[in-house]
Amino acid sequence: MADILTEQQFASDNYSGICPEAWAAMAEANAGHAPAYGADAWTQRAADGFRDLFETDCEVFFAFNGTAANSMALASLCRSYHSVICAESAHVETDECGAPEFFSGGSKLLIAPTTNGLLTPESVRAVAERRCDIHFPKPRAVTITQSTETGRVYSVAQVQALSETCRSLGLRLHMDGARFANACAALQRSPAELTWKSGVDVLCFGGTKNGMAVGEAILFFDRAMAEDFDYRCKQAGQLASKMRYLSAPWVGMLESGAWLGNAEHANACARRLAAALTDVPGVSLLFPVEANAVFLAAAPAALDALARRGWRFYTFIGGGARFMFAWDTLPERVDALARDIRECAVPAAA
Amino acid sequence: MADILTEQQFASDNYSGICPEAWAAMAEANAGHAPAYGADAWTQRAADGFRDLFETDCEVFFAFNGTAANSMALASLCRSYHSVICAESAHVETDECGAPEFFSGGSKLLIAPTTNGLLTPESVRAVAERRCDIHFPKPRAVTITQSTETGRVYSVAQVQALSETCRSLGLRLHMDGARFANACAALQRSPAELTWKSGVDVLCFGGTKNGMAVGEAILFFDRAMAEDFDYRCKQAGQLASKMRYLSAPWVGMLESGAWLGNAEHANACARRLAAALTDVPGVSLLFPVEANAVFLAAAPAALDALARRGWRFYTFIGGGARFMFAWDTLPERVDALARDIRECAVPAAA
Amino acid sequence: MADILTEQQFASDNYSGICPEAWAAMAEANAGHAPAYGADAWTQRAADGFRDLFETDCEVFFAFNGTAANSMALASLCRSYHSVICAESAHVETDECGAPEFFSGGSKLLIAPTTNGLLTPESVRAVAERRCDIHFPKPRAVTITQSTETGRVYSVAQVQALSETCRSLGLRLHMDGARFANACAALQRSPAELTWKSGVDVLCFGGTKNGMAVGEAILFFDRAMAEDFDYRCKQAGQLASKMRYLSAPWVGMLESGAWLGNAEHANACARRLAAALTDVPGVSLLFPVEANAVFLAAAPAALDALARRGWRFYTFIGGGARFMFAWDTLPERVDALARDIRECAVPAAA
Amino acid sequence: MADILTEQQFASDNYSGICPEAWAAMAEANAGHAPAYGADAWTQRAADGFRDLFETDCEVFFAFNGTAANSMALASLCRSYHSVICAESAHVETDECGAPEFFSGGSKLLIAPTTNGLLTPESVRAVAERRCDIHFPKPRAVTITQSTETGRVYSVAQVQALSETCRSLGLRLHMDGARFANACAALQRSPAELTWKSGVDVLCFGGTKNGMAVGEAILFFDRAMAEDFDYRCKQAGQLASKMRYLSAPWVGMLESGAWLGNAEHANACARRLAAALTDVPGVSLLFPVEANAVFLAAAPAALDALARRGWRFYTFIGGGARFMFAWDTLPERVDALARDIRECAVPAAA
Structure with missing residues (x-):
């Protein structure tokens, strides 16, 4: 069984482990004692690292996983009678077991049509304006996933267009960045450009898929929106007592640049597979x-x-398959997958 | 600042790091890929380890921290219009920022009088029977902390007496075991004797204070009570995608016996300090x-x-101070603390 | 303005007032003092009236309105990580401002395709079986509206088929009976046949649209499912202190048969309008x-x-209009509406 | 049994019925059709009536009962990780079955010591400043009951002192006015003086105990605080479809002055009983x-x-008994009670 488990699989980028940079920082952080609940030096350094990377004095919080990070961020933008507009393929809708509704005490997710998983200003506006009576939850936020659950990325212009639509409708813009690093790598644009400079209010920056064990960062670019968010984290069971083990890996990732390098490697592996299959019939x-x-x-x-x-x-229904790549993907294992796909496809197509 | 921070302090046992056994297992788990969300071999092995240690086929879940573990366990025993009886000093009441109320959607905590932080059958019964009308939340569960927030332990007989009272009142018994290992070490009784054999329904077994980075185990001794609890964990943002990093440390702790050895060491350090102060005036x-x-x-x-x-x-108000010891406490540092207390006390008492 | 407001309009059956039978009972109940919170004779008599009408020893509760009744009933069938299957046109989905999600602490509504607003066993099964992993809320209940928001009724056979499907899937069946009386009148079947004899677990029987000021009854046909539901009502702000004013009108409606007569009249008015328009072009x-x-x-x-x-x-988008009739609809006013529709339609169609 | 039930009892002022002025308005409102959900003329007139009575352009909402009104008002001032300071005897703490916690998704009530059920600036400050860390819910509001559950009233100066303390601590001030009319009658001060002119932010004005069937008014003196409160009412099952039956009685009460006359009568009956017992031994x-x-x-x-x-x-434990009087209390029945108390007390005291 060990062979099957340890041989690389690409069902999810969550199958990957902890990258060397994150591990080393965690090991270094493990020396001796440190104050609890984030009053340690590592946590300060990680928060400052985000402020450097994003070129702004944002508020930074840490949560254990993406479901919690997204749900807390959205709950902070809404009351229970508000609603959040998202794509049908959005992780918050399809794979968080109703966490956004739970954390917010009932906020409804409203599905907007997408193009390949990308929300458009038109689709957001149509949903936001469909109802304006008190018998239906009032839209208060839009959430987009960057990169999307379909492996797409929103361009800077697309994010700007969405945020302008949000502003005009009185909506906040949240970005689920479980794979934010992959989007940065794909677009070759700065984190600042992809977020607050384009009108994003809150970003959940995913560390787990990027090469950490656990831990996501929540960045509020408007500090006023973060009021009492530390209480929210605590009450929601998302405040780590030994916080340094969530923050130190971020220090390792941010200061070394591994956050970006890991994503570039993962993206390259996806392109490698796609390139190897261009001429496979069927x-x-x-x-x-x-x-x-x-x-x-x-x-x-x-x-x-x-x-x-x-x-x-x-x-997926109708004959689709998903392959996800991570910081540790072995190119030769991608090649092996490509060979097997080709061999399996050809007789089937014949 | 580094000196102050890394020199051992005893404000909290959360200041300690990851113990060698937990670290080694985590390192071993970091080799290669593993399925996500608990479908990995480490998680199976950790769950089985708990079943061995507790000598029963209990249901085992993992959560990120104690606040979440306690709150989810209590929420599973209650509906929003039910209440939970606890000590005034209970962590769920004093230090979880209303998490039990949040996770349960409103269940009220009812404070029962204690003797040194220990609930008694009489105090539980008095609170449970104080109101029996629909205008006040109906008691459904009792939570006790083992060892208590005041550094005390419930004897096996005391737990049994409480659970009998609970049974007679139709209440479930939850144990907050953030320092459960310390209680086992103190009482020299088996985990089984201290829990299900004495009538405990659900235990939250704390790993963080015991020597891990994050992670508590939730054990349901009656599997029927655990129905759909996996959905609860997921929805509450408490399901780790890379679960092996929560479960592998438990494997290291349980299989090596470090869970108990760590607690014995911590307890011994507390006794060491107490013994060194018996003759200090004031x-x-x-x-x-x-x-x-x-x-x-x-x-x-x-x-x-x-x-x-x-x-x-x-x-504490009135002149109290708390010192907590962990798996890594250096005896010489305890001695230094004792010396300083003596020196500070004598002139003050003079 | 008074003319416009008091001249009958058919935008909603909520525009109607209190019918004579309900009013008379309320007037009679207004003599002197009565114990509060339902411990009065009227409330007992109303509950017994429902048990007689439904030919079963059901548990009966009273709530102020249909949104609360539906939401509390569904919340009692679910936990926050469960889901409820409903039609896209269901009132709980479209017109309760997220109340089901709020009362349940996050239970998601899952939309199943319908035929004219009627759920089918196939559509329920397809939605229930679409996901069976913990990353999506687990279906636990189905809600159907009788009569539907589209003015249709489920036949006894259709309800039975749905309840059988529910049983086989481990789902509970809830009936939103905001217009239950209209369904009974339309089908000429007994309340028992339309509910528990056909497998309905919980019914919310609407009094407001049927001729009362406020007040819906919630009937649990399996008393075990109603455990502590009185606490739920109290906590949710749905326990009237002067309960007799909610229950006495029911006594008036049930004992006089007005509940059915009112519905028959309303249904007849709908048929009257439809009959008058059969030959209107366009x-x-x-x-x-x-x-x-x-x-x-x-x-x-x-x-x-x-x-x-x-x-x-x-x-509605695309050219639809809804007209609803109530216990007090004047036939001549229906005729006036029919005439105006005809006159407005003919030039438009020409 | 009818005799016992209809002969006046004073266990609660909820035992009383609907007063003539409220009934007459309801009867008048029952003529013909009216738009639903508050878009009717009666609702507008009732809201304007409150604005006239309170001499300010406040926002007015209607809820079915006091539990809901209080809970929604407090929830609007808090998030789930905030807390509300109240007296130990406060109805929200003792008799609403955890409704404030439910509606707010977990906000904790913090008990402050009182003098005869009256909160003081000192007690509020002490509780508010007891904790200032994120491990305990952050105080955000104070609720006082006027008149109190112990039959006392806060003077204008006392309300002012409390509101000043609230302002200095960043807290909002809510008034549970289930018996607000009785306080106005007792103090002979205007509603405005007792509320917004003294710094109250939100008032729940009780109609039920004052002589109505159901229905409380929620007044926000700062309209900004009322943002989207209409959505909250709808989602919480507190929006009456036939709203006129909640609002018309208010019109009857406010325009006739019965709101105050009823309260004066009830207060006089309490004084009558007290006066008759001054010389009863024991x-x-x-x-x-x-x-x-x-x-x-x-x-x-x-x-x-x-x-x-x-x-x-x-x-009450230790030998206490409560008697409550309402708009319809018969003086001779008070006298009969006084006689019986005297006769029962004398032998007992002998």
Whole structure:
């Protein structure tokens, strides 16, 4: 069993471990005693690191995982009778077991149509203006995922257009950045440009998929919006007593640049797979490959054959398969996957 | 500043780091890929380790911290219009920022009088029977902390007496075991004897104070009570995607016996400090030293002097100070503390 | 303005007042003192009246309005990480401002496809089985509206088929009976046949639209499911201190048979309007007229003209209009509406 | 049984019925149709009536009962991690089944010591400043009950002193006015003086105990604080569809002055009972009689004897009994009660 488990699989970028830079910082932080609940030097240094990286004096909080980070951020923008506009494919809608509704005490998620998983100003406006009576939850926020659950990225212009629409509608803009680093790597734009300079109010910056064990950062670019957010974290069971183990890895990632290097590597692996499959009959891309995900359309028989060869991946109705790459993906393992896809696809297409 | 921070302080056992056994397991778990969300071998092994240690086929869940573990466990025993009986000094009441109320959607905590922080069958019964009308939340659970926030331990007989009272009143019994290992070490009784064999329904077993970075285990001894608790964890932002980093340290702790050894060491340090102070004039114990805490009564001037020497500790109205010891406490540092207390106390008492 | 307001309008059956039978009982109940919070004779008599009408020893509770009744009933069937399957047109989804999510602390509503607003066993099963992992709220209940928001009714056989599907999937069946009386009148079947004999677990029986000022009854046919529901009502602000004013009108309605007579009249008015429009060019029924609602498809210009004549009604995208009738609808006013629709439609269609 | 139920009892002022002025307005409102959800003329007139009475352009909302009104008002001032300071005897703490915690998603009530049920600036400050760390819910509001649950009233100067303390601590001031009219009658001061002119932010003005069937008004004196409160009412199941039946009685009460006359009568009845008992041996007042309540200290045997004579009342540990008077209390019935108390007390005291 150990072989199967340790041999790399690409069902999720969560299968990866802790990257060397994060590990080293954690090891260094493990020397001796430190004050609890974030009053330690590592936590200060990590928060300052984010402020440097984002070129602004933002408020920084740490949460254990992305579900909690997103849910707390959205809850802070809403009351229970407000609603949040998101894509149908948004993680908050599809894979957080109702966490946004739980943390907010009932805020409803309103699904807006997308193009390949990308919200548009038009779709946001249409949903926001569909109802304006007290019998339906009042829209108060929009959440976009960068990079998206479909492996796409919003350009700076697209984020700006969305934030302008939000402003005009009285809505706040939240960014689920579980794979924010992958978006930065894909766009080659600065974190500042992709967020507050483009009108994003709150960012949840994902560390887990980026190479850490646990831990996401929540950045409020308007400090007033962060009022009492520390109480919220505490009450929601998201304040680590030994906070240095959440913050030190961020120090390792930010100061070394690994946050970006890891993402660049993951994105490159996605492109590598896509490139290796361009001429495989019966196999096509469901979405353009822009970040660290490859979504393939293929015959069910081909995917079954691939699974029988030991590959793990998520499938979708109608013959889709998802492959996700991480900081530690071995290029040769990508090549092996590509070979197997080709071999499984050809007889199926024949 | 580094000196002050890394030199051992005893304000909290949360100041300690990760113990070698937990660290080694985490390092081992960091090799290669593993399935996410607990479908990995480490998580299975940790859960089985708990079942072995507790000699029963309990349901085991992992949460990030004690606030979340306690709150989710209590919420699973209650609906929003139910209430939970606890001690005035209970962590759920005093230091979780209303987390039990938040996770349960409003369940009220009812304070019962204690003897040195220990609930008694009489006090529980008195509170449970005080109101029996629908205008006040109906009691549904009792929570006790083992060892208590005052450094005391409930004997097996005391737990049994409480659980019998609970049964007769239709109440469930929850144990906040943030320092459960310290209680086991103090009482030299098995985990089984201290929990399900004595009528405890749910235990939150603390790993953080015991030597880990993050992570508490929630054990349901009646599996029926755990129905859909996995959904609760997920929705509450308490399901780690890279679960192995929460579970592997438990494997290291349980299989090596460090969970108990760490607690024994911490308890011994508390006794060491207490023993060194028996003849100090003006200094006395607020509570018997049974686990890893020492609560001292001393003149404010003495405590001020102690603080000026660089010691960090929590103080209480009227002249009390708390010192907590952990797996890594250096005996010589305890001795240094004892010397400083003596020197600060004598002039103050004179 | 008084003329416009008091002249009958059919935008909603909520525009109607209190019927004579309810009013008389309220007047009688207003003599002298009565114990509070439901410990009065009227409340006992109303609850017994429901047990007689439904031919079963059900548990009966009273709430102020339908939003609260539905939300509390659904919350009692779910925990926050569970979900409720409903139609896209369900009032709980479209017109309760997220109340079900609020009362339950986050339970998600899952939309199932319908035929004219009627859920089918197939659509319920498809939604219930779409996800079975902990990353998505677990379905625990189905809610159907009888009669539906589209003016349709579920036959006894349809309710039975749905309840069988629910049983096989481990789901509870809730009926939003804001217009339950209209369904009974339409189907000419007994309340028992339409509910517990067909597998309904909980019914919210609407009194407001049926001719009362405020007040809905919540009936649990399995008394075990009603455990502590009285506490829920109290905590949710739904326990009337002067309960007799909620219960006495029910006594008046149930004992006189007005509950059914009122509904029969309202249904007849709907049929009257529909019958008068069968030959109007450009006007057609969006749904079969089975209860007290008429949904018309008509040209926007026709509807605009109708509104200019002083009629109030809800419109829908694409040219739909809704008309609702109540216990007090004047047939001549229906005829006047029919005439105006005809006159407005003909030039528009020409 | 009818005799016992209809013969006046003074266990609660909720035992009274609907007063003539409220009834007449309701009857008048029952003529014909009216728009739903508060878009009717009665609701506008009632809201304007409050603005006239309070001499300010406040925001006015209507809720079904006091528990809901208080809970929604407090929830609007807090987030789940905030807390509300109240008296130990406060209705929100003792008799709302955890409703404030439920509506707010977990806000904790903090008990401050009182003098006869009256909060003082010192007690509020002491509780507010007891904790200032994120491990305990942050105080955000103070709630006082006017008149109090102990039958006392806060003077204008006392309200002012409390509001000044609140301002200096960053707290909002809420007034539970379930018996606000009784306080106005007792103090002979205007509603404006007792509320916004003295620094009250939000008032819940009780109509039920004052002579209505159901219905409380929530007044926000700072309109900005009322933002989206209409959505909150709707989501919480507190928006009446046939709103006129909640608002018309208010019109009747406000325009006729019955709101004040009813309270004056009730207060006079309380004074009448107290005056009749001044020389009864063994019977004394637990609190000064200022509004419509009389709290008596008497021997348990005396109270038992009184109960055996058919009187209903609430008792308290140690020999206390509460009697509450309403708009419809018959003076001769008060006299009968006084006689029976005297007769029961004398042998007991002998």
